[in-house]
Amino acid sequence: MVPDNPAMKGDAAVQAVASQPWDPSVKSLVAFPALLAMMGENPPWVENLGNAFLAQPHDVMDSVQRLRAIAQQTGTLKSTPQQKVIVTPAAPVSASSSTAATATAHTAAPAPTQVIKIEPTNPQVVYVPSYNPSTVYGTWPNSAYPPVYLPPPPGEQFTDSFVKGFGYSLGVATTWALFSSIDWDDDDHHHHDDDYHHGDYSHNGDNININVNNFNHITGENLPENHVNWQHNPAYRGHTPYPDNTVAQRFHQTNVSGGLSATQHAPVDREAQRRSDDPAAA
Template structure:
C-alpha cells in the first residue's frame, strides 16, 4: 500500500523534530569544513617550514616582517638599498627612505639590516610568506605559537638580558578563526623597550626534533658582520642591538590573529603619511603590491578590485549592462551574416594567428598556385641577377663609379687614350680588324690595243 504524497511530507516534517536525527544542513557542515580545508593555500607542514626562520623574533619585529612580506617586490628594493647603505640602522635609516615609494612596513625594515640580509637570500620564500599571511592569517599566527612552544620545550626559548619571554593564557579566538592547539600564548618582547636584538638561530636545532623530516626548515645564516663576537644564549645568538624609538609601530594581536598599529609611533616616523586613531588595524594596500600576482583566487578577488580608479576604468572600457547588451546584439548579427567574431582576448587572437599561419601555403606553393605577376617579376629579377654580366648587358656606370678605387679609374682612362691613338693611325686599322677603303684606279679607254 502506497502512502499518499501528503502523508510522506507530513512524516518528514514530524521526523525533523525528533531528537537525535541530523538535519541536512548539519550533515553538510562537516563536508563544507572539509572542502574549506582542501582549499587552503598552504598546509600546516608548509607553514611551519616557512615560519621556522623567524617565529622566534620579537613580536613587534615579527609583525613588521609579516606586513612587509605582502609586498615582495618592494622588499627586494629595500634589500638592495640596505646593501648599498650597510651602516644605516634604526630610526635614522627609516627617515632616509621616507621618499621611497614603499609601503611604511617595508620602510620600517631598513632599521634592521640583518633582517633584510636574511630576507634577501630567498625572495621566493618572502613571497610565499606574504601570500600565506594574506590567505591564512589564523593558520600563520597559530603556526608561530606552535613553533614557539616547541622551542620552549627544547630549552631554546627563555628570558635573558636581550629578550623577555612571557607565557599567558591563550585568549579566546574570534568566531571565524580556528582554535589554537596550544592552551597558552608565548609573547616575546625586547628586554629594553627601545633596543631590539635580532636573534639568529638554526631552525633545524632550535625546535628540537622536527615534526616533518621530509620537509626540514631552511637555515638562512645572516652575514657574520652583524653577529661577530655575539653571545650565544640557549641556542640563540644575539648581535648588536638596534636602538629604535618609532620604527616598530606594529604588534601581534594573538586574540584576533592580526596586527595592531601604534598610531603615535607610526605618525612619528611616517610624517608624510599620517593616519588617524581609528586606523589602528593593519590593512593590506594592493597598490604597493606593484603588480605581483596573488597566489590564491580569494586574495585576487579581494585585493585585485581595490586599486584606485578601478571603477573609472571599468566605465571607460564600456563594461556596463547597456553596452554589454549592444555587444551581444552585434555578435549575433555577425553570426547570422557569417562574419567571424573579433577575438575577445589576447590568447584567442594569438591562436587565430597561429591557425592562419598553419593554413597559409608556403611561398613556393603560393607561386605555383597563384602565379601572380608579383611573383613572376621576382623570378625574372632573380634570373637576371644570376646571369653573368657582359659588356653589352652591363649597366651604365654612374657619376660616382670608381670613387672608392682610384687605380681602376686610371686604368680605364689609359685604355681610352690608347684607343684614340689607334683610331688616328691608318696602318693600324687592318690590325684592328676594320675594313679599309682605297681609291679605285682610273680606267683606260680602248682596252690597251693599238689604235
C-alpha cells in the same frame, strides 16, 4: 639602500627612506639591516611566507605559537638580557569565530591553549635573533617540509646566546622605528573572525596593531588615533601575482577604506620613478 649605507640603522635609516614609495611597514624594516640581510638570502621564502599569511592568517599565527611552544619545551626559548618571554593563557574562541572558521573552509590544527610573547627587554633596543631550527626545535615533525635556515649573513655581527646555534645581532637603538605590534591576547578571537565578515572577506589585519605615534614619525602623516589596524593594500604589490585566484579575488574585490594599507596617500608609481632616476631612459 642598505648595502650602500652599511652603517645606517635605527631611526636614522627610516628617515633616510621617508620619500621612497614604499608602504610604511616596509620603510620601518630598514632600521634593522641584519634582518633585511637575512631576508635577502632567501627572497622566495619571504614571498611564500607573505602569501601564506594573506591566504590563511590565523593558521600562520597559530603555527608561530606552536613553534614557540616547541622551542620552550626544548629549553631554547627563554628570557635573556636581549628579550623577555611572557606566557599567558589564550583567549577563548567565541561562537562567531567558530562560525567564521567554518565559512572559510580552512582545515587547521587546533589553536594553541597559551600565548607566548617575545618582547625586547629594553623597548628601545632591538636585537635581531638568528637560530638554527635543528637547535631550537629539535627533530622536525614533518621531514617532507624541512624548515628554512637563514644563517647570520656575512659581514653582520651576531653573538651566541646561552646555546650555540642561537644568537643575536648587535642591538639597534630605536625610538619609533617599530611600526606595529601583534595583539597576541586577541589573536584567536580576532584572527579567527577576520577572514569572513558580513558575507565578504576582510583584509586579515585586525590584530596587527599599528603604533600610531611611530607611524606618524615614519610617514610624516597624521594618522587618527582610531585607525590602528594594518590592512593589506593590493596597490603596493605591484605586478607580483597572488598565490591563487581565491586570494587574488578576495583582495581585488574587497574595498579597503582609503584604498591603502595604513597610509592615507596613494602609492607612487614605482616604474615611473625608476625611469626618471635612470639617465639612460631620458
